[in-house]
Amino acid sequence: MNTDKENSLLNNKIVYDITKFTHLDYPNHLACVIWFKGCNMRCDYCYNKDIVFAKDANFSLHDVLDFLKQRVNLLDGVVLSGGEATDYDLVELCKEIKQLGFKIKLDTNGTNFKNIQLLCKSKLIDFIALDYKAPAYKHKEITKSNKFNVFSITLQYLIESSIDFEVRTTVHADLLNEEDINYIIKDLKSRGYTKKYYLQKFLDTQNNIGDITSASNSFDDSLLLDDIEVVWR
């Protein structure tokens, strides 16, 4: 039975939307996506503008759990995304999701280290996709936040942990060039990251936070270092 505090957390309307089915967002899983409202960054290329700036949300965590109860045996994974899901205390939600038998993937910008650490230590997360937004010298310019240091702590923690995770970067060639990506590659290598490093192309949705369009600069893959395996999505 949940305590009053746990119930009030679960009653909060903090979920902007639910994607009921996806086979793209959680590798090798049939999953749904829970989109948490709000974010502590303002990345120029972000196409989830409506979610980031949403004042109100449509679903409580109880609503999410009611939905998931109807998806037992139909889905096997739940993706926690946003916005920035770790702006919220996700422990009780994740416990309930695990009890229903789902695996949990977390998409995060890595800036709420304590929440992420708690979820990992409590063995409530099965997979993390961590955004490495930009090298330290461009992180503020691209995210409009001052959070590289805490991101860096999260990255190091995950590298040293046994958590299954991946690092990924969105590339808009006017914002990040080959030198910037090489800087990230060298940083990952020096920290002991041995997994694949994913690059994803900027999606020109014409509804992004910075009102930016396709890059005018080109991006030459052949200039990238091969210190770690780089994979485009």
Ligand code: SF4
């Ligand atoms: S792309 Fe940036 S602004 Fe958009 S949800 Fe992710 S961290 Fe937040």
